[in-house]
Amino acid sequence: MKEDDEESHTWQKIAEGYELLKRSSSLRQELHDQFSNRVCGQQQLSMQFKHHQFLETVKAQPHLDAAASSQHFQNSEAHAIMVHNSGSKIDTVSTIAPKQKKQRVAGVECERPEQSMSVVGPFAGVRALFVEGGVSRKRLQVWKSRMVDLGGKVYTSISSEADSCTHVLAADQSYLQKRLNLEAQKKTHQLQFFLKYDWVEDCLKKGNLLPHDPYLLLNPSTSFDLTFKDAVSENCTLALMPAEPLVGSGVSHSGQENSCHYTALEQGKSYRSGYVEVEHPGIAREVKMREKASSSTVHEESKLQILHNAPEQERAEETSTLEKGHERNLQNNTDPPLNLNSHLTGPLLEMWHIYEDVFADEWRAFTYKKAVNKIEKLPFKLNNAEELKVIEGIGGSIIDKIKEILSTGTLKKLRHVKADPKVQTIRLFASVWGIGPKQAQKFYAAGYRNVKDLLQDSSLTRTARIGVTYFEDIVLRIPREEVADAEKFVQAVVEDAYAGTCARVTGSFRRGHATCGDIDVLVTHLDGYSHAGLLLRLVRILKNAGFILDGLNVNGQSLEENQVNSKEYQDEVGTFMGICQLPHKPCRRLDIKVYPKAMYAFALIYFTGNDVLNRKIRYHAQMKGYKLSDRGLFLSTGKGSKARTSEVSIPCETEEEVFHKLGLPYPEPHERNW
């Protein structure tokens, strides 16, 4: 839908909402009650918008017609969400996305700036304070995230003027006593409910708000000063949590990263199922700053002989914050799976990929993608496709498909398209390195039916020619041990030939995967300038050593053409993409990137990935007024055509520094598998 259409659609919806309001004065009263933060159990009505503008106007001008109402609000920053929630059925009446993303509600900083954006659901109207302790941190984050996804608000800190919190949630009363200043009477807050966490869990399971009584921790009329006893809890930062954790044991935190042996969930490209749109970073959590670098980082630092150049005071502050925080958020195998509806998203995901990769039908692919992204975030297992009607962006055709999967366990259309030889052949062609869906279709239309025959086609690009030539080998996953051997080999050759060169494998290997799709080598030179022209020389010696077999020209130029001594070249980033092989092993896809030392930390984060994490931290950086890329962290103001980004990066020599500057805890590489 075009932006204009979308806007008029939105305004039409609010007009309808207004009509509904006009017709029902009792409804209006309930809405008003809802504004007073009263949650009415199973029957919940809520409407939120900036300064209560919409409701106030409706109350004041009952004669106002829908069109006038729309017009009235067209210029405002009103954010209206009206939900009529009867049991598990939730009818969205109107939604206007706010222009203002960062919300500060009555002195309370919301955990997620976007949490109040067009999110409707059973938790609408709930403003919850989570008191830590008694349950795993991970579990807590999942609950918070899901509550936000379903329309609630989660507070990480409460200032003295905060008075809009509706629920305080804790494991039990002792944690309330321990963490909150319940006795102090500085300022009284009339919170409605002090509940056990079980309430949240049970609500999430049911998909509804449940009555509070069985979960009460304190008498609702208790008054107290709502401040944390624990100062650290107040200084929480936004952080990120993997959607698809590595499953395994014995993650080594001792010894060098390269030598750590642990079992990792083999994901291949399946991490896409854990994909969360950047615009809706569905999973965010508060955490304390975590302990400083693990040995892997120490290893990295000593290897790079990185000197910490931060001013003394900043360093001292940083160290003390890091020391204060001590909790490491290791994945717990007992944690509930985050996608409770993989039985539904699996087939839909395949449809998405087929439409995207085989038919190059972006529009249909997007329909499936949107549905997958929304359904995988649902906090309950879907048993009834009707429940999806409340989620914007999931249309009738997807709902029909979900009904079919729910009732038959499969999707006829998916079976049908997958069995089609044409689809199979196009998928095969599109899986070749250097061949996209459009070329795959074209080759099919030209009569090709197997990969090797494509070599006859004169339109085959240089990349695709390599992809076809080595196809049978490079489709194979690479065992982790072989990647480690390749890394050692490359390090030995290049560090020996050019002292001060530092080479390491990043990508899925660094994230701890048991097998990898390719070998991603990242190189820098410790002196800060000898990286210029280095790539060409490295490729040459690796070729001479029999390791590199084939490849694209470096940066699109032949090895001889590059003028490596020019000033501009000093900042250049070099990329080589090709094929390598260790003795008696299949041919493998190899990428080598050379970055100046000043960019190395940023490049290391980027090429370690994964891509979902990259998107999330880029988005997070944007929210904080930065632009993050593989080349640096730049101050940035404005948006779109008004965007102004500094040309000089904020210096960061280590990954930790980058995360710290962004206000994020440092995730170990194995914690970056989203």
Ligand SMILES: Nc1ccn([C@H]2C[C@H](O)[C@@H](COP(=O)(O)OP(=O)(O)OP(=O)(O)O)O2)c(=O)n1
């Ligand atoms: N569109 C892309 C492509 C890559 N990357 C980053 C994150 C990736 O983790 C890293 C390496 O890219 P790969 O395609 O090699 O992906 P992985 O190494 O993570 O997985 P695989 O085992 O499939 O190679 O580069 C990214 O952010 N966005």
Ligand SMILES: [Mn+2]
């Ligand atoms: Mn890779």
